[in-house]
Amino acid sequence: MARGETHRDPLNAFITLAEIPPRAPGRLSGITVAVKDNISTRGVETTCGSRILSGYVPPYDAHVVDLIRNEGALISGKTNMDEFGMGSSTENSGFGPAHNPRDPERVTGGSSGGSAAAVASGMARMALGTDTGGSIRCPAAFCGIVGLKPTYGRVSRYGLVAYANSLEQIGPMAASVADCSLLMEVISRYDPRDSTMQDRPYLPRLDGDIRGMQIGIPAEFFGRGVDPAVADRVRKAIGVLEGLGAVLVECAMPSMEYALAAYYVTCTSEASSNLARFDGVRYGPAPDYRKPWHEAFQEVRMQHFGPEVRRRILIGTFALSAGYHGKYYGKAQVARQHVREDYARLFRDVDLLAGPTMPTVAWKIGGKSDPLSMYLADILTVPANLAGVPAVSVPCGTVRGLPVGLQLTGRPFEDEQVMNAAFAYEQGVKA
């Protein structure tokens, strides 16, 4: 096990380089898989990109880790990430930012930036990421690979260190749609330990036939803040889908206006509760036991949580507190319901929605200094998490030499259809 071996990991894609051998041969035999550092690995340090968990070695494997090891995968290490998943660039890591393989001065996107960088640079053939508000799709788009956020309830979260339980899913990342689909097939096996999971395993159907498929283009996906060059690139990609026989439908998604606010209130509220257990007593650097316990816990949390994590804990604590609960958390749930209803309404008429994954290409490391402009970058990815629907980001060319992602969103539990459309596009462009 090693950390910070820059000669082996120049992009800082990994927090821990560790070879975890397969348990049995299977569909992933001979394949190297990188695992995001918020997914528990027995005997291998799992930090979530946070100093407060440095030294924490889980005594158990996450369900997905069990599954890939039983199918022959070799795990090559634990990938870098924004602390607890809180960020869109992997700059908020307690162990330094990851670098984009296409341009090391630029961010990888996040929070699964280490996983995307590992795959895009060839250090791993596949990777597991997690997506709470775009954390798989954003780095997939910025690094030019494929990343799927599955339907909520399709992959067990057992062993995933919770950031925002009601929003997040573990998902596959790979250079090709076929690899991504294979990994998804392996990790979607039912696990009764996750009560929010449904026993509906992913059965791939990659025939590339999208003739007659109705694809909705919500005007809001190309709205304010979207880089015109990115918008242009994505419209051309959607044109490719039309050329393959899909029917394009212009439509609207008015709930987008409230989606970002609803998302940030919900995820910070859940995070404020999930992160309460990190007080230095059981994990990470120990508190000064001579002090009164309230003070000792406070000190540990002040010192070892990064600034973005502290900010989100404070926001979430406030949003849930007496007197403000109805005004913030309660309202966010109402807005969330509107987002769900918008999707349900749209999916009565169309089979998929298409648009850009991110409003821009990868920015320079340190280029976004205020947290709000970083939050705004999530506008196109968070709606899928609020509604629990599947969404994939597939590379669709470059702008100024940097990758752009096409995002395809589908009905709940139609991850197969979403992946098939991504496959059709990928093959269509190759041909």
Add this chain to the structure above:
Amino acid sequence: MTATGGAAAAGSGLMAADVSRETVTGGLKAASGGRDTVIIGLEVHCQLNTASKLFCGCSTDYRSDPPNTHVCPTCMGLPGSLPAMNRRAVEYALRVAKALNCRVAEEAEFARKNYFYPDLPKGFQITMYNRPLAEGGYLDIEGNEGEKRVRITRIHLEEDPGRLVHMGTPDRPRYTLVDYNRSGIPLIEIVTEPDLRSPKEARRLLNGLRTTLEYLGVFDGDREGALRVDANISIPGSERVEVKNISSYKGVEKALTFEIARQKGVIRRGQKVQRETRHFVEARGVTTSARSKEQEHDYRYFTEPDLRPLQVRDWVEGIALPELPAARRERFMAQYGISPEHARTLCGELRLAEFFEEMAPCGNPLLAATWVADTLQGELNYREMEIGKVPPSHFRELLEILCRKELTDTAAVEVLRRMLDQCLKGGEVQSPAQIMEKNMLGKTAGDAFTNVVREVIAECGDAVRDYRAGRGEALNFLVGQVMKRTRGRADPKELTRILRDELARQGT
């Protein structure tokens, strides 16, 4: 431990009504401390006796095992662990809801109650908040003035936190250890309306709950820490005080009695009762004010995202209840012809009722009832002994011997005492027949007493003269003398006949 859903808030509307009624009928007297009325509501936490914990597969049978041996990632709250519902625990809680005549919700939902405490590994407790399992039930108890209906506000399910073990002394604490064996044990919280009017009624309510839960097979009241109570107490016209940390049946009566006396003292001195939370210190039998910091909790409840809502209305309809205490009392009176008092005593404890039913076929159910409810209970209480320690076959043999009139009541009590003492000691317990034989306690045939009778007649000349002079009570004295010398082995009736015959024979 519900902040606003407890008897506190849920009952506050009713409490206001009670207070105003008191003001109309006896406000002045209450203010001067002349009335005995107090208003009490309870929050009762009971551990359900499922085989595994509420959200993981760990065994609940931890009491005789070392600390932190019944644990897993879930009940230790390790990062990444998830709760998975134990359906048996829900079923148990629904049995209770049904037995306490509650309205079961269409859908119940778990919520997170967020607070820091070292015994709480996740930094929150999974409980139920605004969508509990059931609301609006009742339990009938024997009140201050006859039968009384105590309303149940709500019932919900939650996880028990871990257990703290403080090292050092209260004056010089050294450090605290945490044992997670208890973490995740299923608890039900039963909240009553403020319907109780005395510590005794509170105790009776607890006894009633315990009996009901034991009949339902969901609770073992003998397990250490299986029951914990918070009580809300107020004197009409004054603020309400919450007393936490009561962990025994006797403790409830003690804590409430102390707290009422304290509040009355405050009022008598012309001061105001502060609205506050107090802790019961069992060892000293007093309540002490909790630090204000502990009262300023904002639990920031929200829906537990890792669990799905429970569809409980349909579920409860499929649950069949066993015979409950009230029904069993009726049946005992009808089937065995025993008195209402005996029926109440016998049915007041599941194991006692079951013990009696094993004894009833001895030949005389009335005799069995008296012996189980009165004699045996008295002897057990004297020895602080559990009914479970009494071998039923031995006790039944004793009753059968009594039915055959081979033993006097006095001698039977003697046999019982020896038997119970042997049970307490452990080791071999002799059968009643063996004990009788060894100690010559069996009823002796009449002739065997003739010598003693003659002796007594010879020695008690005064009494004999009185008897011959027509004073009947002199005969009782003589019977007593013979009984004394035969250590109660003689049947008094038969003895009277022998004495009379002998006196008549000598008199002629």
